[in-house]
Amino acid sequence: MTTRRAVITGLGAVAPGGIGVDAYWKQLTDGQSATGPITLFDPSPYRSRIAAEVDFDPVAAGLGPREVRRMDRATQFAVVAAREALGDSGLEPEATPAERTAVALGTAVGCTTRMEQEYVILSDSGRDWLVDPSYAVPELYSQFVPSSMAVELARLARAAGPVSVVSDGCTSGLDAVGHAVDLIQEGSADVVVSGGTDAPIAPITLACFDAIKATSPRNDDAEHASRPFDRTRNGLVLGEGAAVLVVEELEHARRRDAHIYAEVSGFATRCNAYHMTGLRADGIEMAEAIRIALDQSALAADDIDYVNAHGSSTRQNDRHETAAFKRGLGAHARRVPVSSIKSMIGHSLGAIGALELVACALAMEHGVIPPTANLHEPDPECDLDYVPLVAREQPVDSVLSVGSGFGGFQSAVVLARPDRRTP
Amino acid sequence: MTDARAAGTAVVTxxxxxxxxGLGTSAYWAATLAGESGLRPITRFDATRYPVRVGGxxxxxxxxxxxxxxxxxxxxHSTRLALAAGxxxxxxxxxxxxxxxxxxxxIATASSMGGFEFGQxxxxHLWALGAQHVSAYQSFAWFYAVNTGQLSIRHGLRGPGATVVSDQAGGLDALGAARRQIRKGTAAVLAGGVDSALCPLGLAGQLSTGELTASDDPSHAYLPFDRAASGHVPGEGGAFLILEDPAFAHARGATIHGEIAGYASTFDLSPDDPDADGLLRAARQALADAGLAPADIDVVFGDAAGRPDADRAEAAxxxxxxxxxxxxxxxxxxxxxxxCAGAGALDVAAALLSLRDGVIPPTVHVREVDPDHQIDLVVGAPRRPADRPRSALVLARGHGGFNTALVVRRPPAIAATPSGSPANPEHANPDGR
Amino acid sequence: MATRELTIDDLTHLLRSAAGEEEGVDLDGDILDTEFATLGYDSLALLETASRLGVEYGVTLTDDDLEVITTPRALLDRVNTRLGRG
Structure with missing residues (x-):
């Protein structure tokens, strides 16, 4: 039996600091932070009043008025990113049978923004527990179920194969791409529109992250607030955005002479079964996911040229994943460059894993490793090469990207050249 | 091919x-066979001014x-139910x-709206009282992955975790995801779905689909495939199953309830189009995945939308x-x-129990099956087919175009021979159909 | 908003409501000097408890407070000092 392999043939990104893959990549390689004071609404009641917002005009981004009305901000992001990715893939519409096209979209909090807005209307600003359904918009249900996001992408991509949302908290973006690989390998689809989206910068998200003090209160220096692996970091900075990756069966891509960014050669996820928000310092489960993803890729730890870290700018994460890298990559952990782009674009929950995989694919494409911005004073307990401040030019053939999510999810994805020598 | 197919299956233990x-498998099954209904006027909140006042x-x-x-x-509430079922x-x-x-x-769970009552x-608290009144637990209690995380923590499950959202198809998709994990080497997976959005905001959302019935009579409200079908009634709950690698289950001497023999999911780009073929494609693919022909299927657990057009499409x-x-x-x-996401998992539980006992539970409340549907709907009393059913097809559709089909089979160990003889011809020659 | 002294009974009531009660732990026993961790309360439980203290007693516990408060006695002392009842 021949093994079916999954490769990336199209990229799309809607990110803080840049809409479109080119603008996104320039932002990252310039080491520019896109975090700032929140402008989407008045954040004054909150402890943390900063975020990495997308400068997004849905009409300018190509959406029609009906789409704008129907879709939550996160859905709009996903559709714009998907259009770019499909265009980039060069897939002709209808060239792949709809039955062989699938969707696997990650999101952590779905249509939060619209859900909250509609709630405020139906409940008379929170006064009524018995909300008045007569004020409901016809598409209210779509704002409550994130599956509606996958519906929009399926219609866009004309996908009639397996379609679903993967919602594993902050590993959703990675896990959705992992699910795409499963669908390709098992033969359920030849093309999968995958990725992640979230637009969580809403009052309810700020309030609940305030309550657990997860977000940085560095309101007076918003631009430099996300500082993964830095001794002075004091919490994550919320972000938003979407990334879509067209994942395609290797021979299908080769037959149509598609540009192949990378093979998604390994994916694994493990639960820590420990705590909904907490992480053990040992990183055992993430290390296990890393080892399995390497094994699936037929790669040794030494083969990894770049590690894209979860690097969420919290103390417990930085220590957890530094331990996981040492455990999962052995001595190579001290040699390989590790960086966190959350230092620039914040933490966009279910989108970030997909945005990070786009960055990894571009690192392979261009031979440039994006830096960890705002890293001036490394935490002594985080003693790896985190590529501080400045991007690094260097050939990149194999990449590891990891993520951690509320709920205990620990995921690892490996991207590699499809023509690498395998045993 | 026997080995290849066996390697792709998962058994339910x-x-x-x-x-x-019913809370608990035996209570649920007894009530289901007795034709008891769980539909009543909604009590969880005062639903009198809502156009839908009946729920499960x-x-x-x-x-x-x-x-x-x-x-x-x-x-x-939905997570508490999930913790109980898990x-x-x-x-x-x-x-x-x-x-x-x-x-x-x-662990693989399905969700459609997350911990929605908690979220409301x-x-x-936020909008009426202020940000400082928002619970620290809001950061995860309402999100879609909450049941995956809480069940994993509660039971020390450290294998792969997944949360799938595909509306009402999700319960079956979670079982499909679990089987995939087993195929990739995980010994066992806790899988299924439990949903509940019977709070005012949740009901408002479900109302907006226009798919709910406005009937106030619990026994005449949700009537799938009936001439009088007028929509569905929202309910809460679901089921969790333990899926295992067959070799692992046998090695530890586990009781086998049945086998997840086939699975497929598809999407309809225009689900309201009478020509939409997604459900049929899913069913055909799931049968092919199980290595079965339609004639091998002894009973179908339908999606049963309860709306005339959707019932017509499923019947077709x-x-x-x-x-x-x-x-x-x-x-x-x-x-x-x-x-919602609980439906598929609960239907699979019902299918397994049905095959175990050789009895098909009835579709309660339905009095007059629309003859145009041309389906043999089991109504009134449970049916005991002369030939003991061996295989069931379970169907589910989710709002927006999701379709999933799953095939379950009874284990040969509790086959028709009273002694439980291993000499079950079907099992000995699975390709001989 | 109450400004009376916070008693250990008030605190146990608050803990039960904000974070439940660990199996095998008797909150009605002598717990004043038992570490919160031993009582089964993690940082999330304490954050939720602190949040409810803020709402019900108008006392804000800072990040630094929460770093050093590890027992019910320390929490009561800090809160009552803030309330001017220490």
């Missing part, structure tokens, strides 16, 4: 149920009896984290696959309401 017709609530659920005190302040499934299977290799037990309450798919009246069809969900 545990069932846990939280349904409007899990009666008599006392959270303190199922959920540790430490978890009560941080869990939505614990029950594990207990039924006899499996604990210590019985499997490290990372050997995974915290939105109220069944007729295309099995011929007019070609297979008994049932929908025990007419007694529970539609459970």
């Amino acid at each position: 545990g069932i846990g149920v939280a349904a409007p017709t 609530e899990v009666d008599g659920f006392v959270a303190e009896q199922h959920v540790p005190s430490r978890l009560l302040p941080q869990t939505d 614990a029950q499934a594990l207990a039924d299977s006899g499996l604990t984290a210590d019985d499997a290799p490290e990372f050997g037990i995974g 309450r915290e939105l109220g 798919a069944l007729v295309a696959l099995f011929g007019p009246g070609g297979v008994p069809v049932t929908a025990p969900k007419s007694a529970t309401g539609r459970l």
Whole structure:
């Protein structure tokens, strides 16, 4: 039996600091932070009043008025990113049978923004527990179920194969791409529109992250607030955005002479079964996911040229994943460059894993490793090469990207050249 | 090919149920066979001014009896039901984290709206009282992955974790995801779905689909495939199952309830189009995945939307696959309401119990099956086919175009021969059909 | 908003409501000097408890407070000092 392999043939990104893959990549390689004071609404009641917002005009981004009305901000992001990715893939519409096209979209909090807005209307600003359904918009249900996001992408991509949302908290973006690989390998689809989206910068998200003090209160220096692996970091900075990756069966891509960014050669996820928000310092489960993803890729730890870290700018994460890298990559952990782009674009929950995989694919494409911005004073307990401040030019053939999510999810994805020598 | 197919299967060794017709598998099954209904006027909040006032609530659920005190302040009602059903499934299977290799037990759950009642309450705290009144637990109690995380933590499950969202198709998709994990080497997976959005905001959302019935009479509200079908009733609950690698299950001497033999999911780009073929494609692919022909299927657990057009579409798919009246069809969900992500998992539980006992439960409330559907709907009393049913097809559709089909089979070990003789010809020659 | 002294009974009531009660732990016993961790309360439980203290008693516990408060006695002392009842 021949093994079916999954490769990336199209990229799309809607990110803080840049809409479109080119603008996104320039932002990252310039080491520019896109975090700032929140402008989407008045954040004054909150402890943390900063975020990495997308400068997004849905009409300018190509959406029609009906789409704008129907879709939550996160859905709009996903559709714009998907259009770019499909265009980039060069897939002709209808060239792949709809039955062989699938969707696997990650999101952590779905249509939060619209859900909250509609709630405020139906409940008379929170006064009524018995909300008045007569004020409901016809598409209210779509704002409550994130599956509606996958519906929009399926219609866009004309996908009639397996379609679903993967919602594993902050590993959703990675896990959705992992699910795409499963669908390709098992033969359920030849093309999968995958990725992640979230637009969580809403009052309810700020309030609940305030309550657990997860977000940085560095309101007076918003631009430099996300500082993964830095001794002075004091919490994550919320972000938003979407990334879509067209994942395609290797021979299908080769037959149509598609540009192949990378093979998604390994994916694994493990639960820590420990705590909904907490992480053990040992990183055992993430290390296990890393080892399995390497094994699936037929790669040794030494083969990894770049590690894209979860690097969420919290103390417990930085220590957890530094331990996981040492455990999962052995001595190579001290040699390989590790960086966190959350230092620039914040933490966009279910989108970030997909945005990070786009960055990894571009690192392979261009031979440039994006830096960890705002890293001036490394935490002594985080003693790896985190590529501080400045991007690094260097050939990149194999990449590891990891993520951690509320709920205990620990995921690892490996991207590699499809023509690498395998045993 | 026997080995290849066997390697792709997963066996079910545990069932846990939280349904409007019964909390616990035996209570649920007894009520289902007795044709008891779990539909009543909604009591969880004052629904009198809503256009829909009937629902399927899990009666008599006392959270303190199922959920540790430490978890009560941080869990939505739906998560409490999930914790109860998940614990029950594990207990039924006899499996604990210590019985499997490290990372050997995974978890796959389906959700559609997350911990929605909890979310509505915290939105109220925020907007009516202020940000400082929002619970610290809001950061995860309402999000879609909450049941995956809480069940994983509660039972020490450190294998692969997944949360799938595909509306009402999700319960089956979670089982599909679990089978995929087993195929990739995980020994066992706790899988299924439990949903509940019977709070004012949740009901408002479900109302906006226009798919709910406005009938106030619980016994005449949700009537799938009936001439009088007028929409569905919302319900809460679902089921969790333990899926295992067959070799692992046999090695530890587990009781096998049945086998997840086939699975497929598809999408309809225009689900309201009478020509939409997604459900039929899913069913055909699931049968092919199981290595079965339509004639091998002994009973179908239908999606049973309860809307005339959607019922017509499902009936057409069944007729295309099995011929007019070609297979008994049932929908025990007419007694529970539609459970969103909980529905598929609960239907699989019902299918496994049906195959175990050789009896097909009735579709309660339905009085007059629309003859145009040309389906053999089991109504009134349970049916005991002369030839003991061996294989069931379970169907589910989700709002927006999701379709999933799953095939379950009875284990040969409890086959028709009373002695449980291993010399079951079907099993000895699986390709001889 | 109450400004009376916070008693250990008030605190146990608050803990039960904010974070439940660990199996095998008797909150009605002599717990004043038992570490919160031993009582089964993690940082999330304490954050939720602190949040409810803020709402019900108008006392804000800072990040630094929460770093050093590890027992019910320390929490009561800090809160009552803030309330001017220490």
